[in-house]
Amino acid sequence: MGESDWGDWLPAAVAEADPDTVAVWYLGCNGFVLKGADGTTLFIDPYLGIGDPPRTVRMIPVPFDPTDVVEADAVLATHEHSDHVHGPTQAPILSATGADYYAPDASMAVVEGETWTEEWGVVADQFVTVAEGDRFEVGEFTVHVVPVNDPDAEHPVGYVIESDAGTVFHGGDTRPADSFPELADRFDLDLGVLAFGSVGMLPDKETREPKRTQWYADENDVIRAANDLELDRLVPSHWDMWKRLTADPTVLHHHARGFDHPDRLDVVEIGDRIDLYSSD
Template structure:
């Protein structure tokens, strides 16, 4: 039996985090994806684990960090992209609201870590270290500045693959197509707080961010990273067959445009000619949280008049989505268990307890 004198902050951290332990790691490892399908798990923010029927495992944008942990001096970090965007000075109250559903250091069998862009809630040193240490054959795929960061962290250059829009990389049985990104917040991200961007030419988006299309034998998954809405989505929809699209949805605070709104999530799906649209990212930051059922309700309102050929899917972090198995489902719910009730005699003092 434990004793209070043996309990410390360190023991509490080790015994509590990640909150799900290796439960999801085990589920993914044991999952046998059926022929003609593709499965993926939502890991929080825009992080997903994609697994093909052939057993190819792609990890995308897994972030294992935190938001604010102290009130500090109450001021925004000078030069932060949100400060540059809006002129705000008070601290952004971006608290992490999701548990850690996967243990990065128990990750096994990953064939590639793929990252959309330079922001730290997508490009994570903990994930990079875990994949590097546990999956020695894994490739690290990202745009130029993402790869430059991995190299600074110590990832060997021979493990990395730099991509720009139009590039294709085959990992196992999955073809990864890099496409244009539309993340205007990334364009005003600059590490040097003393650098002024006013009146200067912006960064080259292709060096700092890309969207991805994962083409598998079970379907094609479009990951838009943190892209805002763009008319070029329609170009991508013309160029490629897209079954499922994921977009960074959220409720933007006053004076900020950083996340895709409910209406534009529907526009994105329509432009991409997708069959399913899945909002992500709204779950993670306390100051950008939104209700994804707003997307469903607007879709119901418009679908018959506009002849939508796609459906929204409201996911839950840690949950699995399989295409095309779940393509007509509107919501995810975790398995509730207890299917074997009364398979053995129950043990209560009297039947009246029931």
């Protein structure tokens, strides 16, 4: 667990915000917060750890302490990897706010292995196991659990989050998926989050020998996924996080020019806020 030198300004900004539509904050890595006009607040894949140096080295600040989060209605996890399911980050948020935790079965296995109920006092009733095709309500948001394609995960899912203000897609660490054209037919996706990164040499987890590693979609695959999903706005994520796998998201402007979608590329940095457009 890393210590933050940012103080509590970011969780305070979320708590104090009164958005007209839906406000979206980028937490770095693949973490986001969504807050609706009625105050409903969702966290998706928040991660405040530092990785496993020197194998995985965090390249961005730890933006807040989880105990500084005072508002959360739900925390959503996309898959079981440690930068998406992380007890020291997520369990204190659940304990302090009473938020529900939604995650697929492989992610819940991590929760059980880390004994969140014993270590952080989270109540068992807060945990909800989800699978593709599920739908649930959190305040003003309707959340659909959808299939994605992350070849490195045991059971990854994505989330389509609907509200009166618009619809947000979070794909976790997905690559392009056969399911995406069908999702484009089902949903009008106003904003989509897709993980993006370079290919690099990382020490193997077991042998620690350098190994060619690709965990995220490259430039061409990100735009392919965005086009298949027919995204109005694309927000690339994860490009900032791990040493040797970082990337320049501005290059996606060039790759997107030859396709119908996304209509717009929103490059955000850790701590930035963007908003869905008003439907008026």
